Amino acid sequence: MNQDIHVTLVGAGPGDPELLTLKALRAIERAEVVVYDSLVSPDILALIPAGVKRIEMGKRCGKSSARQEDICAVLVRLARAGNRVVRLKGGDPFIFGRGGEEALYLKQHDIPFSVVPGITAALGCAAASLIPLTHRGVSRAVTLVTGHLQQGGEFRGWSALAQAGQTLVFYMGLEQATVIQQQLLAEGCPASLPVALIESGTTAGQRITTTELGRLIHTAERLTPRGPVLMMIGEVVRLRAELTATLDSLAVA
Numbered sequence: 001m002n003q004d005i006h007v008t009l010v011g012a013g014p015g016d017p018e019l020l021t022l023k024a025l026r027a028i029e030r031a032e033v034v035v036y037d038s039l040v041s042p043d044i045l046a047l048i049p050a051g052v053k054r055i056e057m058g059k060r061c062g063k064s065s066a067r068q069e070d071i072c073a074v075l076v077r078l079a080r081a082g083n084r085v086v087r088l089k090g091g092d093p094f095i096f097g098r099g100g101e102e103a104l105y106l107k108q109h110d111i112p113f114s115v116v117p118g119i120t121a122a123l124g125c126a127a128a129s130l131i132p133l134t135h136r137g138v139s140r141a142v143t144l145v146t147g148h149l150q151q152g153g154e155f156r157g158w159s160a161l162a163q164a165g166q167t168l169v170f171y172m173g174l175e176q177a178t179v180i181q182q183q184l185l186a187e188g189c190p191a192s193l194p195v196a197l198i199e200s201g202t203t204a205g206q207r208i209t210t211t212e213l214g215r216l217i218h219t220a221e222r223l224t225p226r227g228p229v230l231m232m233i234g235e236v237v238r239l240r241a242e243l244t245a246t247l248d249s250l251a252v253a
């Protein structure tokens with residue numbers, strides 16, 4: 001039993017275990033208990049040393065999952081019992097990961113904590129799908145947006161999201177394809193604006209589907225994803241075809 005009460009909120013990245021930071025790996029290796037969320041990939045769970053207690057506690061879109069207050073209470077209880085606790089989360093704990101809520105709860109209960117960042121899905125998926133999120137002359141801003149925009153009141157930022165020259169990355173956006181398509185078109189985005197839907201980015205199950213804003217609802221309805229899906233909207237998506245073609249021609253040469 002370790003007397004140094006501490007919880008480390010650790011970002012596990014988007015799935016590929018090689019995208020873990022060294023700091024994350026060390027925290028996992030030193031942990032006495034790992035409380036992980038449902039987005040953490042099996043390949044990363046395999047890195048938890050044998051004998052370390054594992055507890056799955058996560059939020060799952062559309063499926064029954066642990067309540068946030070229960071997760072927070074478990075972290076406090078485990079830490080007060082003297083365990084070195086790692087709270088392992090998909091991507092980065094502070095990007096749509098409820099990491100801020102968990103950190104606040106730990107602070108309110110006088111539990112020392114630290115945060116190890118992880119590669120968030122937007123960055124992992126961008127690299128894995130060869131879609132640069134910014135590109136000179138094409139996109140000079142990136143906005144990370146939750147698909148759950150209407151939670152907590154009506155969202156009033158659609159006109160800002162519709163400004164040209166930027167890339168939008170929607171987390172948890174697939175189920176909201178209808179509202180995203182309708183609102184962006186209503187704010188003047190062209191129907192031809194390219195969209196990429198990246199499923200299970202950076203993992204062996206990665207699948208990339210490209211479409212246009214005007215066909216987003218149609219495409220989303222036909223997707224049958226087995227893993228999480230990220231939605232990228234912007235002219236940068238066109239670069240993927242160019243970059244993959246370049247790679248193919250280099251491979252042939």
Ligand SMILES: C[S@@+](CC[C@H](N)C(=O)[O-])C[C@H]1O[C@@H](n2cnc3c(N)ncnc32)[C@H](O)[C@@H]1O
Pocket residue numbers: 014015039061089090091092093094095096097119120121122125170171172173198199200201202203228229230231
């Ligand atoms: C609750 S959010 C968690 C985000 C996480 N904290 C991060 O920084 O990536 C879950 C959403 O992230 C996106 N996501 C996470 N990992 C992904 C992956 N490997 N491929 C595609 N989308 C992913 C999906 O949109 C999913 O619905």
